[in-house]
Amino acid sequence: MIKVDGVSKHFGKVKAVDAISFEVQEHENMILLGTSGCGKTTTLKMINRLIESSAGTIYINKKNILEQQPEVLRRGIGYVLQNNGLFPHYTVAENIAIVPQLLKWDKKKTENRTAELLEKLHLDKSYLHVYPKELSGGQQQRIGLARALVSDPPVLLMDEPFGALDNVTRSNIHKEFKALDELKRKTIIMVTHDVQEAFELGDRICLMDKGKIIQSGSPTELLFNPANKFVEDFLKDQRLQLEFKAVKLTDLWELLPHQHKKTETAALHADTDLWSTLENFRFGKAETIDIKKDGDAEKTASFEQLMAAFYQFKNKQGHE
Amino acid sequence: MNEHQQTLFEFMGQQADKLAVQTLQHIGLTFISLFIAVLIGLPLGIFITRKVKLSGPVLGIAGVLQTIPSIALLGFMIPVLGIGAKPAIVALLLYALLPIIRNTYTGITGVDGAVKEAAVAMGMNKWQVLFKVELPLAMPVILAGIRTATVINVGVATLASYIAAGGLGEFIFGGISLNNTNMILAGAIPAALLAIIFDFLLSLVQKLNFKKIKKTSYALPVLLVVLSSLYFIPSAYGGKLTAGFTPEFMGRQDGNLGLESKYGLKIHTIVISDAVMYKAAFEKQLDVISGYSTDGRLKAYDLVVLDDDKGIFPPYYAAPIIREESLKKYPDLEKTLNLLSGKINDSVMTDLNYRTDYLHQTPERVAKDFLVANKLYKPSREGSAGIIRIGSKIFGEQYILANMYSMLIKGNTNYDVATKTGLGGTKICFDALTNDQIDFYPEYTGTGLLAILQASPKTVAEVTKSKDSTYNYVQQEFEKRYQVKWLKPIGFNNAYALMMRRGQAKSLNIKTISNLKRYLNSK
Incomplete structure (x- = not known):
């Protein structure tokens, strides 16, 4: 879907981005992760030509982006900024209607689409005619997302979209983000410096440093097969939590004992990560939980059994 | 002392016609120059936000223009633009430029970078970004600049009377020369009121919310044009010869009043400062001027004194x-x-x-x-x-x-x-x-x-x-x-004297003030 091929960006003598290449598949959520100044935002902005690349080529749907008019290109790419970038002189409705207006949609269509999005983002209709400054940070960020999604662009670029939010609001939005059906149809590239966020939302992660990609892969690959010391150190602080989040019950399926005794709590789907599964033991009173896999296979496991399976899995990864 | 001390209101009532004309001229002058200054300053301000390297020089030059004393600036204009409305408008507009350019520049560069980036990223072209985002958001700052420029212009426009462009300065400077407090106040009070009223009105415009600004931004230029046109209403008269008299001369018994009552002289007259009057006569902008008989410029510009055959000018030893x-x-x-x-x-x-x-x-x-x-x-x-x-x-x-x-x-x-x-x-x-x-x-x-x-x-x-x-x-x-x-x-x-260019006086055969009157009446 998106192919970045040997792209560089020089600011004077400084190489902000140094000949990087990666590909993002359709409907994939790809995270550009790194500390500030690593070139991740510059990379993102080259994709919708907010910054023009110094060398290399970027393709979207096999089309070189330089062969399109930048305005036309951008109208087909949703963009969400850290500080939301809502127009302070436009109401919420007007803010959402900016791209439809540029695309010359008729009024009715815009209104219907706006209403649909508000519902999906759990925003009340009464917000339509207020100005952004009257909203909370979380609400503003949702409007920013609605604005980017309104014309249903296939590609979404997000520059630290949740960076300005407090922890509680952020984890709420994370949940909504993962649940939102609109986003499942999108190819998303998201920039963040937050390792947790990257592991929680990303299908794939590109870890960048000094303008280069250090390692690119799924969260488990990064965790259990780090390419070098830098990757290891980068993830070190929150390693255990990340591992629990990265490992899904599917990964442990084969390592769990074959037993099934129906408990009272609803069965968890095998796509669930270990972290959420363990939370069930903390908040629920159950001794064991049921796990359901596609094709009706079910297993029951206790906390100890899950942990044993996890350590087995970890050892296996390390030795591969 | 005087048998009867005239009050300010009596003076204003008596001079109501003149006062109205001068006030309209004043408003007109202020707004013509403001209008042109906006036409130049706004695009220029926008331009230097795009070419930031030029912002230093442009703001610098506009700043230097602002520091030139107004009288000096008016003086510079005369060789190029003559006297009257043109140089006055140009001088005023130069004064108005700096606040307008500077506030446009500051306003636009002050717009939140994230908002601009969002606008571009959503696919707006540079004109859409300018008109839908930058200008509306910078508008309160730009209006503050226009407000400053308006108040400056109302003040400086009083000096326009020095170069025969009319306005309330005629009363103010006439009054100072004639030691007539009422006359000074009749000019100064309306001028001050104009400044206060315009400042107040513009402050209201500034406070309007974003929605209304969209509408007033169309109404504002229209209003400017209407106010500007006021200046042209009073100037619909002309004559054979043009006289330029100082404000002082205009109000004196031994000046224009005497010329009218004793000689019955009626001539198309404009009010002008002594500093530029002789030169204007030399450059044929004026034909008859009210000079002083010992003035060095009489010799320099080859002017002749008309004989005061009815003796209206008293001795000035x-x-x-x-x-x-x-x-x-x-x-x-x-x-x-x-x-x-x-x-x-x-x-x-x-x-x-x-x-x-x-x-x-x-x-x-x-x-x-x-x-x-x-x-x-x-x-x-x-x-x-x-x-x-x-x-x-x-x-x-x-x-x-x-x-x-x-x-x-x-x-x-x-x-x-x-x-x-x-x-x-x-x-x-x-x-x-x-x-x-x-x-x-x-x-x-x-x-x-x-x-x-x-x-x-x-x-x-x-x-x-x-x-x-x-x-x-x-x-x-x-x-x-x-x-x-x-x-x-x-x-x-x-003493006071009427003077003409030697060549013109000779060819028209005018030697005395009575000759001048005869020539003017022989239409």
């Missing part, structure tokens, strides 16, 4: 006038000042003036050369027995006289001197004297009689029969009323 207290305090002073008495006649004074006004020699040098040639010069004694404060009005002749007196005092007495030259007009000079701000200054008998004593027409007719009777009358009256003494006359008579 110059003499120092001095506070009696100062005479007592500095006993050597009177003798010293009288050293100059009878030494300078009309032609000598014209020549001295010619050297300063046209050859651009310093008044100091001209004064010294004269004193040396007449063996009156003595080197300074560096005395410190007291400081004599000399005043002078704001024209060359007075500067020369002030310098001569300064050298005489330093050379012949043990006093030191402080000069307060360039006092704006008769009123300012005389008020400085009576309020003990200066000790003496050179004054003219005619001015004393008419502008300061404001003698009744009957008295004027009586005492202006000869130069001595005029002198004696003012001497008595000044002593009685103000405790100010007229010392001996210096010798020359710097």
